[in-house]
Amino acid sequence: MLDESRYEALKFTRNGRVLTVSINLPDKANAVTHQLHVEMSRVFDDVADDAGSDIIVLTGEGKVFCAGGDMNWLAGELENGLAPFIVEGRVMKRIVSSLLDCPKPVIAKVNGDAMGFGATIALLCDVVFAAEGARFADPHVKVGLVAGDGGALIWPALIGYGKARHYLLSGDPIEATEAERLGLIAFAVPGDQLDEEVASYARRMARGAQSAIRYTKIAANIGLREKLTSVLEASIAFEGLSRHTDDYREGVMSFVEKRRPTFTGF
Template sequence: MADLVSLDAITVERRGAAFWVHLNRPDALNSLTLEMARDLELAIETAEADPAVRAFVITGTGRAFCAGADLAALNAYGGSIMEPLEHFLAELGRVLRRIELSRLPVLAAVNGLALAGGLELVLCCDIVVSAEDARFGDAHANYGLLPGGGGSIRLPRKIGPARATYLMMTGEFVSAREMERAGLVSRVVPAEALVDSTQAVVEMLAAKSPLGLVHIKELAAIAGDCILEDGLRQELEIIGAYAASHDLREGLAAFAEKREPEFKGK
């Protein structure tokens, strides 16, 4: 495992085939700032530039994954916060979308509270591994706020409109097990096993075709955003394009020869 490298609001490390990002404002429950958002963008760009990196993992330092936007920083402006709030949400939304569209599989290793903007960050991840004592909540309504990082759009698509509306209106915090049943959390593990369990998922992904995983991400995104007939047509189009790849031919050859495939991501 490589040593941790500190940026201003996060620390990063290479762990096997994964690029791990640790949100690193534990005294503020890893609340989101513009600085943290920009560090996250730099981290995803750095990870994508390294062909040996096969997955991008986000976790928190301390007792929270991320408790949302840093409201204290916004309050510090005084007077009207319309302009700084709009600027913050535009930048945050851009970075979250950048993470969501990464060619890499993005995993959230949720180690504690994932609230408001923290939940919105989780919603942009492909796979969510959660400690069994983690808690999730939209929480915006508790302070008279509205979701501004895409949560009002992504949460209903992930867990259904009825459950999402309930969570957004009540601000209730719910367990990892409940979010697993709702369809947001992929795996729930003991807190002490979170890192190792997440890394085990990374190693499973690292054995797959990187190009194949890119297309699986694409197909999953299409599934949540189109009518059935269009989705089926696009599925065939993507498979048709992938059929010309080395990795598909290598996978079929490996199956026929009863050996492990050697994927190249092309």
């Protein structure tokens, strides 16, 4: 069984063969801290080996699925000196690869906004349900960063390059109903129906032929997994480079100081 004591930023609940993994930092709007990053890099391997579950639901505690990067964490890194990005890059790659490799279906229950890393991790899930009004965005560029955590991999795969490049290059949000229309997510449902819709779908999946479902998931993800050594690795490398620009420092500090950034292109 899953050793839940290894986790602080994630919590787990069970309902039969359905295991729900919740980002459990509601006081931070489930923003991505260093602790959450590390835990996300191992949780999908752990749930894959969990003998007590067949279906995984990923959600966020509170009113937000995940607000993206914790700007205070990023500002602290800038103040204390950036560590070599190779360690963080390996963590980012493990998160994406372990989610795609997890043989169990992973259902995203997006209960509120999914930003940056939050959008990427939700969209990499096998089936995405979102509450109407929830927004998805990859706003890395708005703080001077390259979208290196998988956004450049998954957005074009889901909605094509034309639309995906717009959302990645602008950082603009897309509301759940429009996201469903474009094919970015599977289902947008009224917020008060989200829990039951996901629970019903998960129960249906749990009654299915698990070997057939798992092998089908693995087959469907082959194309994405092949891009890990090209698109994802390049994206991670470019993000590492962008962390050393003046624009990145300006993007982070302007956010922390609650002012409009002034980018110079350097």
